[in-house]
Amino acid sequence: DVKVTQSSRYLVKRTGEKVFLECVQDMDHENMFWYRQDPGLGLRLIYFSYDVKMKEKGDIPEGYSVSREKKERFSLILESASTNQTSMYLCASNPGQVTFGELFFGEGSRLTVL
Amino acid sequence: EDQVTQSPEALRLQEGESSSLNCSYTVSGLRGLFWYRQDPGKGPEFLFTLYSAGEEKEKERLKATLTKKESFLHITAPKPEDSATYLCAVQGGDNTDKLIFGTGTRLQVFP
Numbered sequence: 001d002v003k004v005t006q007s008s009r010y011l012v013k014r015t016g017e018k019v020f021l022e023c024v025q026d027m028d029h030e031n032m033f034w035y036r037q038d039p040g041l042g043l044r045l046i047y048f049s050y051d052v053k054m055k056e057k058g059d060i061p062e063g064y065s066v067s068r069e070k071k072e073r074f075s076l077i078l079e080s081a082s083t084n085q086t087s088m089y090l091c092a093s094n095p096g097q098v099t100f101g102e103l104f105f106g107e108g109s110r111l112t113v114l
Numbered sequence: 115e116d117q118v119t120q121s122p123e124a125l126r127l128q129e130g131e132s133s134s135l136n137c138s139y140t141v142s143g144l145r146g147l148f149w150y151r152q153d154p155g156k157g158p159e160f161l162f163t164l165y166s167a168g169e170e171k172e173k174e175r176l177k178a179t180l181t182k183k184e185s186f187l188h189i190t191a192p193k194p195e196d197s198a199t200y201l202c203a204v205q206g207g208d209n210t211d212k213l214i215f216g217t218g219t220r221l222q223v224f225p
Contacts, residue, residue, distance in 0.1 A: 004157075042118075043158075043201070043215040058212065090157050100211040101148040101203060105157030 003027070004106035006091050012112045019078040021109050023091030030096030032074035033103065034058075034066060036087040043090065049074055050096070081113045116141045116206045120216035127192055127223050135187040135219045137202030147185050149178050150201040152218070158201055192223045 007022035025032065033048040035058075045058030047066040055066050063085060067075045074093075078085055088110050092103040119138045127133055139147065146165055150158035162171040164180040171178045175196060177188045187200055199218040206214070 040217060042217040043203075043213075045212055048211075092157070101146045101205050101213055102160050102163060103158075103213075104160070108155070108157050 004091055004093055004104050006089075006106040006109045008109050009107060010110050010112075012114065013081050014114050015082060017081050017113075019081050019111065021076040021078075021089055021091075021111070023074045023076070023106055024072050025074075025093040025104070026072065027093070027095070027104075028071065029093035029104070030071075031094050031100065032068065033092040034064075034074065034076045035090045035092065036060070037090055037108075038087050046076065078111075081111075083113050085111065086113045087111060116204070116214050118202055118204055118214050118216040120200075120202050120219050122219060123217070124220045125222070127189075127221065129193055129223055129225050130191045132188070132190045132192070134189070135200055135221070137185040137187070137216055138183060139185070139202075139204045139214075140183075141204050141206035141214070143206060145205040147180055148203045148205075148213070149185070149187055150203065152199045152201055154199075161200075189221070192221075194223045194225050197221055197223045 004025045034046040035043045037043050044060050046064050049055045049068045065077045088108050090108050091106040094103050117140045121136045149161040152158040162178040167182045169180050175190050179186050199220045201218045202216040203213040
């Protein structure tokens with residue numbers, strides 16, 4: 001089974017702190033994604049990556065950056081956390097040979113910014 | 115603007131009481147419609163892909179159907195373990211690989 005592992009299930013940070021969210025997948029998938037999920041807004045795409053060292057902006061990239069130094073690892077970085085970044089963050093991957101719609105998600109990282 | 119709307123927002127069913135969830139969409143050229151199940155505190159789990167009107171997919175008590183404007187997720191004789199939020203997403207034909215997600219239907223099945 002595909003496993004997408006997010007390093008932290010729950011985080012509490014203070015405004016202005018730098019935050020790293022790590023995601024690792026174990027199935028050699030080409031594509032990786034970061035979404036955030038908020039009540040009433042659904043899942044919104046922050047960034048995605050087709051390959052190592054490649055990144056593409058999603059619908060809400062402002063305030064975020066990403067890093068993909070190795071194929072299996074995709075990191076989301078909040079340079080200076082703000083309270084409006086309190087959310088559930090979901091990492092996903094897919095093989096790249098199928099439609100982008102068939103995603104394998106991690107368990108999520110719930111971030112609270114105080 | 116591409117859009118996905120799911121209804122109802124919440125649905126309470128008695129065990130064995132069949133029903134349907136709706137996903138209405140407006141996209142310029144549908145490339146795929148996707149259903150996911152999400153349990154509380156977990157990431158979504160992929161269920162089905164539908165590509166063209168008239169297509170149907172089944173898995174256990176779930177059947178997904180697609181028309182040119184909407185998709186239905188039919189749940190036959192549901193059990194309490196079917197309780198979850200069901201998400202719908204579409205991929206449009208505007209040369210983008212991005213998905214547009216609906217806000218989901220929260221299903222509760224009571225014994």
